[in-house]
Amino acid sequence: MNEKSKRLRILLNCSIFAAITAILAQVEIPLPLIPISGQTLAVGIAATVLGSRQGALAMVCYAAIGAVGLPVFAGFSGGPQVLVGPSGGYIFGFIAAAYITGLILEKTRFTIRMALIANIAGMFVTLLFGTIQLKIVLDLGWNAALTAGVYPFLVVGFIKAYLASWIGIIVRQRLIQAKLITATQKEIAS
Structure with a gap:
């Protein structure tokens, strides 16, 4: 596969996941x-x-599409605001x-257990970024920001992390078998 085809495949994969x-x-x-x-899933x-x-x-593609005004964010919202x-x-x-x-998985192994971790x-990275901006934009104290921006999302976040791990590993294995994505050296060795 030539370099142009690889780039096209990467763009298509990223576009599909942005969609x-x-x-x-x-x-x-x-x-x-x-x-x-369901965004975090x-x-x-x-x-x-x-x-x-x-x-x-x-995710950059997703954010950019929403930033220009297409209603792709939660509640069919969009725009820089x-x-x-x-x-x-x-x-x-x-x-x-x-x-x-992705980096954790690349440095370890693409297994459901490691994917869950x-x-x-x-x-937690998403919650950290979200809570900091929520605190700043709404001028909240840390307790109020954590109460509004972290605590309501924890239980469902763990459920979505499990589902993303399970679905993601299965889809990854199938796409590797179909030669639509490339396996890492660790995956090839196992």
Whole structure:
């Protein structure tokens, strides 16, 4: 496969996962400030399937599409005002979370157990980014920011981390078998 074909495949993979994130963003449970949505499930699956760089690139694509105004964020919202608003930190956190999740898997092994550990780490990265921006934008104290930005998401976050791990590893294995993504050296050796 030549370099142009590899780049095209990477762009297609990232676009597909940006679209999946946009779709799952619309699955939401409303809360007073920040809804619980399927976005973080999509972030975990993207990172588990694509790895650090492509997973993060998929989230950059997702954030960019929303930043220009397409209604891809939770509640069919979009535009730069979302990125600078109370929920924007979570969206920026998706990029970092995808990178960290994928990096952990690349440095260890692509197994469901390691994917769960990596996705839990990614969940906390997202919550960290989101809570910091929530605190700053709404001028909240740390207790109020944690109460609004972390605690409501923990239980469902662990469930989504497990689902992202399980789904992501299965999809990754199938895509490797179909030669649609490339296995890491560690995966080839095992």
